[in-house]
Amino acid sequence: MKTTRRGFVGTIALGAAAGALTGASPFGRRVSAQTREAAKSGIYDGGVIQLNQNESARGPGPKTIQAIQAHTNERIGRGYSPDHVNELRSVIADYYEVGTGNVQLATGSTPLLQGSVRAFCSATKGFVTPMPTYSTSLATARRIGAKTTEIDLDSSLAIDLDALAEASRGAGLVYLCNPNNPTGMVHGPGAVEGFVRRVLRESPETMIHVDEAYINYGRPDSIETAVPLAMEDERVFVTRSFSKAHGMAGLRVGYGLGQEQTLAKIRGAWGMGDVNMLGAIAAITAFEDTEHIDWEVKENAEIRDGVIAGFRDMGFDVPDSHTNHIFVDIGRPAAEFREACLERKVLVGRDFPPLHTTHCRISIGSREEMAAAMKVFKEVLA
Ligand SMILES: Cc1ncc(COP(=O)(O)O)c(C=O)c1O
Numbered sequence: 001m002k003t004t005r006r007g008f009v010g011t012i013a014l015g016a017a018a019g020a021l022t023g024a025s026p027f028g029r030r031v032s033a034q035t036r037e038a039a040k041s042g043i044y045d046g047g048v049i050q051l052n053q054n055e056s057a058r059g060p061g062p063k064t065i066q067a068i069q070a071h072t073n074e075r076i077g078r079g080y081s082p083d084h085v086n087e088l089r090s091v092i093a094d095y096y097e098v099g100t101g102n103v104q105l106a107t108g109s110t111p112l113l114q115g116s117v118r119a120f121c122s123a124t125k126g127f128v129t130p131m132p133t134y135s136t137s138l139a140t141a142r143r144i145g146a147k148t149t150e151i152d153l154d155s156s157l158a159i160d161l162d163a164l165a166e167a168s169r170g171a172g173l174v175y176l177c178n179p180n181n182p183t184g185m186v187h188g189p190g191a192v193e194g195f196v197r198r199v200l201r202e203s204p205e206t207m208i209h210v211d212e213a214y215i216n217y218g219r220p221d222s223i224e225t226a227v228p229l230a231m232e233d234e235r236v237f238v239t240r241s242f243s244k245a246h247g248m249a250g251l252r253v254g255y256g257l258g259q260e261q262t263l264a265k266i267r268g269a270w271g272m273g274d275v276n277m278l279g280a281i282a283a284i285t286a287f288e289d290t291e292h293i294d295w296e297v298k299e300n301a302e303i304r305d306g307v308i309a310g311f312r313d314m315g316f317d318v319p320d321s322h323t324n325h326i327f328v329d330i331g332r333p334a335a336e337f338r339e340a341c342l343e344r345k346v347l348v349g350r351d352f353p354p355l356h357t358t359h360c361r362i363s364i365g366s367r368e369e370m371a372a373a374m375k376v377f378k379e380v381l382a
Helices: 002-022 033-041 062-072 084-094 111-119 137-144 163-167 188-203 227-233 260-269 276-289 288-314 334-343 367-381
Strands: 049-051 102-104 127-129 148-152 173-175 206-209 236-241 254-257 325-329 346-348 357-364
Touching: 049 357, 049 367, 062 276, 084 102, 084 206, 084 254, 084 276, 102 260, 111 137, 111 173, 111 206, 111 236, 111 254, 111 260, 127 163, 127 254, 137 173, 148 163, 163 188, 163 206, 173 188, 173 254, 188 206, 188 227, 188 325, 206 334, 227 236, 227 254, 236 260, 288 325, 288 367, 334 346, 334 357, 334 367, 346 357, 346 367
Parallel strands: 049 346, 127 148, 127 173, 173 206, 206 236
Antiparallel strands: 102 254, 236 254, 325 357
């Protein structure tokens, strides 16, 4: 089974890489908001190897694709409410051994990030975040005019949990991305629990958001979910995404886990979107197909560790990554590096201030994409 799947995915990936190398796009033209910069430059085309958005290079597993195909029928004409959405909620609730009221579905986890800031922050209730980290919540806080506090990473690029807890006193919401994007670094169960309990104790009014979008990719025994903490205290909630290890970014499914009153406040502050029928059946299948996720995680780890070793051999520092991206100290502005790579048809991540003058985030693509990309990186960094 494993060999078949590897063969199946490998064939797709090879096709994509071959297209990328010849400049003929295997996907057709595909220009997203995040690649607008590249599109504007006039260099971008569908043949670019996209290592800029932490999407899965392999997409969903074969069972998930089969489920989508099998459910593409006239039932799509019925959608108020769409089939399988309640079932998805129940499947997730059963897995975590919580009630369905403790699960909030959304069209990707993005609406939960936006809604939580709108629910818990205001001109008088600030938002606190490490920096760099995933910045949708910060952008929302700025949009609504909330006070924002950014806490630098420590010298090892880990989140400074003590400084974050200190800065959270009196805040409306503190955001902790674990594993962190862009660094790929993880904060272990003891450290996260210690941080959460300290904030709860020292700042009883502050809500705590733990974003676990990349948790599937964590190395064994390095990370534990904060869901039990969320079930214990209504001031804690967790978000998850089907966009990363499950390979479903284009289907837009995510969820929040927490106490009912907490989730009600979040969805009361901002629309969560409607998960659609195909997204729901795909998510159920992907969630239950643990064999595929195990394979995906192993495949990503092998490619990622090879890429990390390649950069370290070239003399560049890369923190150990627990995600499908790495954050490399390239010793020069990310913009310069990005431009040079793009000229060679490889697109790497955006700027992550304040480390944009030295570091660049690179998403991990397929084996073939990374083999081609490493040649480009060597050339550009030589
Ligand atoms: C840490 C983190 N959280 C949340 C998201 C939002 O993803 P989605 O809305 O697809 O679930 C992303 C996307 O890259 C992310 O990196």
